[in-house]
Amino acid sequence: MTEEHTADGATETFVALRNLLFTVAYEMLGSAADAEDVLQETWLRWVEVDLGQVRDRRAYLVRITTRQALNRLRTMSRRKESYVGPWLPEPLLTTPDVAEDVELAESVSMAVMLVLETLSPTERAVFVLREVFDVDYDEIAAAVGKSPSAVRQIAHRARRHVDARRPRAVISQRQTRAAVESFVRALEGGDLQGLLDVLAPDVVYMGDGGGVKHAALRPVVGAGKVARLLTGGLGRNTVPITLVPTMVNGGPALAIHLDGVLDGILAAHVEAGRITGLYAVRNPEKLSRIASETPLTLR
Template sequence: MTEDPFVAHRSLLFTVAYEMLGSAADAEDVLQESWLRWADVDQTQVSDARAYLVRVVTRQALNRLRTLSRSREDYVGEWLPEPLLTSPDVAEDVELAESVSIAMLTVLETLGPTERAVFVLREVFEMPYGEIAEATGKSAAAVRQIGRRAREHVAARRPRVQVSRSEQQAVVERFLGALRTGQLQQLMEIMAPDVVLIADGGGVAAAALAPIRGAELVAKVLARANRVEVAAFEATTVWLNGAPAGRIDVDGEPAAVSLVMENGRVTQIYLVRNPRKLTRLDEPAELAR
């Protein structure tokens, strides 16, 4: 029996939706809605199931993104993407790993819905302009213009320094080691002087409501997490969104930490504490292009 195209391409479709939405929960909802639409189609009339399904998922994700854009304006504090546990294999596809990184997804959040869809479909999945036009309801000429603007926007904001996975892992382990001991000096030595910490508690977990800047201040905030009165504090290296990262458990409550680094020092820290965004830390997500 031939495998249903939706099942065969599910990892790709999830990845498209996740990159457009920055949320695994919303991506799963989009896939459910897309599956219902696919089930109603005369599949014998579909010549290219992969392209057709990507169009369906893109349209559903765009609808969801426009709704989410309004609700995220009322979000308490900083909004960060939902971290995903991934296998080290994802890092082997360098472009895929970069596109799903917390840093990149945070940059994509600054794009409008259509710009984000065009950027993801063109730059990550290398779809032809004609197919993107069908998926977004724009002309091919308009898609090219939107794509150019989106590329310029992202290029001006994305981290520019490429770091090897081994170097990244070494810095993450040093960072987590310093966090375990709570030593301010060790933490400050690992971070760049102008490091920025962005935390997401969603109004549910304690977190700074605005970015914290500067190594000394960031170190004090992080060291505070490992206080004497904390009964249990664990910090372990995991693979999140295609890169080495950290999982921190304070009295059994998890948090995810993703780092951006340059010249062996941490320049940006993304800390997710909102429990609603930490449900995908135990089972690796299947991502594909």
């Protein structure tokens, strides 16, 4: 095979698997910007590979991506230690098919991504590869530099950790839409009781301003506190505010515009017809993937 044909084959394979590789990196990192950097690093290593020696190109690329993401994840852990206030995943405007794929939508949801933040870098890599992408233990072992038996133990420990903290899955998209619509009506009308009716008693609100925009510096828990926070925040605004329903990370969200300019994203998690989680991202550095849809895939 000529060098030109080899290069063409490498490019064709990478382009075909790019959405998968981005999804792997994003689920490991929670940052689209860092996931894109990982893909660039993966590409630079991939074009140096002798394809004649590669038995499974998909597995090989996932392995390179995982190694690069692990390196990046350890660097990010140090950055997060000095982050101002709660750190939330970078929200992605997603295509309708993501919401229809229940497994994919759950794995990239804000609620589950936050649970993944509580894992160590290696635990997160093993969990994502095994539980989300169904990679076999031998391949995971090669990717993370552990023995297959060690990977099995890590996978078991990570699964138990996530299961204990994972929110219950959304059962009905109809219920979810109805809850979010009720929430918007109450919020736009300044209806405190309406908010209390749609918020779960133990709802958790988290805000991420990154020290650039105003946001709660710690989670706010409880329907009464969250409702007052939201209505009070709207009341303090002196410019027109618009709430635009959208889909972020495969779930319902609101794009918040102040005087016509995007100010933040408010993602919601709904269980049994009531909102149990609200995730507000105002950090401008995390809003670049809201202008256009990001394709995600498990395959």
